[in-house]
């Protein structure tokens with residue numbers, strides 16, 4: 001490998017220096033933070049709610065457990081996890097972006113959720129938590145933005161308790177041609193336009209579309225999870241593979 | 252692959268809805284806390300794990316810990332499927348077998364006996380109109396065109412229904428059921444709102 005390759009990574013389809021990517025990703029989410037929830041609904045026609053519910057179900061989280069909602073953004077999953085763990089359990093909402101975290105915190109406080117929820121500004125690649133501290137670590141629509149995905153998976157594995165599980169909910173690769181064609185048109189042509197109109201930010205949404213295509217295929221991500229030491233790894237395609245939930249256990 | 256989590260979500264919501272109707276739910280669940288009850292649904296041989304908590308039962312699809320008791324039966328025998336408005340149909344009866352902690356198992360069997368869950372309604376909440384739509388397509392046996400674009404969800408629903416078809420009712424019953432499906436389509440929004448409300452009070 002040449003040094004040039006080692007020090008550069010992809011930002012959507014643009015090659016950029018690795019250190020710049022972290023800043024650029026942060027920029028993307030800074031610029032969409034306030035409209036994020038509206039955009040979520042518009043972009044997926046509200047289906048993301050079902051995807052998230054399926055992910056929560058697959059997390060097998062029970063009352064009293066401790067959950068890390070990594071790349072948790074505005075806290076959609078934190079809210080769902082909180083319901084499952086109840087007052088005896090706890091959820092940590094963690095994100096690299098302080099603007100996202102702030103929006104999330106305000107939203108959770110508005111819903112009266114404070115007691116069993118904590119907030120942490122973290123980079124998924126090097127989590128600042130002790131070994132064996134969570135029953136479940138979930139990263140929803142976040143892993144594709146992480147530069148070193150393997151490092152993130154290893155870090156997630158480390159902070160899991162034995163018997164705990166990693167859940168990755170992420171845009172993935174359509175399993176049939178028709179869906180792929182429709183989806184490509186939608187995400188490359190339509191989505192950035194909607195983004196321009198609603199969030200006044202075409203580039204950010206173009207980046208989102210591109211980063212989805214660069215994300216590892218279902219089987220590749222499953223292999224990466226196994227390499228990180230997770231076991232019983234499997235994935236569940238949703239909406240013809242437009243989205244997939246990957247799950248792995250630490251034993 | 253995605254059918255199982257949707258099924259579990261629907262089952263969990265429905266089960267807890269039912270439990271909430273009973274004022275003594277906490278009293279009943281307290282002694283069961285931290286027990287794990289495995290349920291195997293025939294003929295799919297799919298196992299779910301019921302985990303009683305303070306005031307609800309949570310359902311998971313895999314448990315690293317071993318279950319305390321194991322109940323096996325068909326959806327119909329477990330009281331989880333009702334395709335007709337008439338509950339007294341012969342093919343709705345069925346055997347349930349219990350291994351492990353028998354007392355615990357029997358307690359749960361009692362719950363199931365009383366259950367009259369319309370799972371399709373609850374599933375409609377998660378899959379919206381399209382589930383009812385796909386279901387109606389299947390029941391009308393016009394699944395030619397969508398064979399091409401069948402995805403995991405749809406395949407699983409088809410398999411699920413085909414397997415269950417041993418229990419499926421004859422023509423007139425299907426017609427009746429289709430009416431329910433049509434009604435479901437119309438009602439899906441109202442239902443979603445209602446179930447969300449239930450979800451919030453849990």
Ligand SMILES: C[S@@+](CC[C@H](N)C(=O)[O-])C[C@H]1O[C@@H](n2cnc3c(N)ncnc32)[C@H](O)[C@@H]1O
Pocket residue numbers: 025026029070071072073074075076077094095096097100122123124125139140141142145146147
């Ligand atoms: C698309 S949002 C997903 C938010 C939320 N999980 C949801 O599903 O609604 C992606 C989030 O990942 C965060 N993120 C990106 N790179 C990250 C990293 N290396 N570590 C932690 N969070 C990161 C972004 O700040 C952003 O809030």
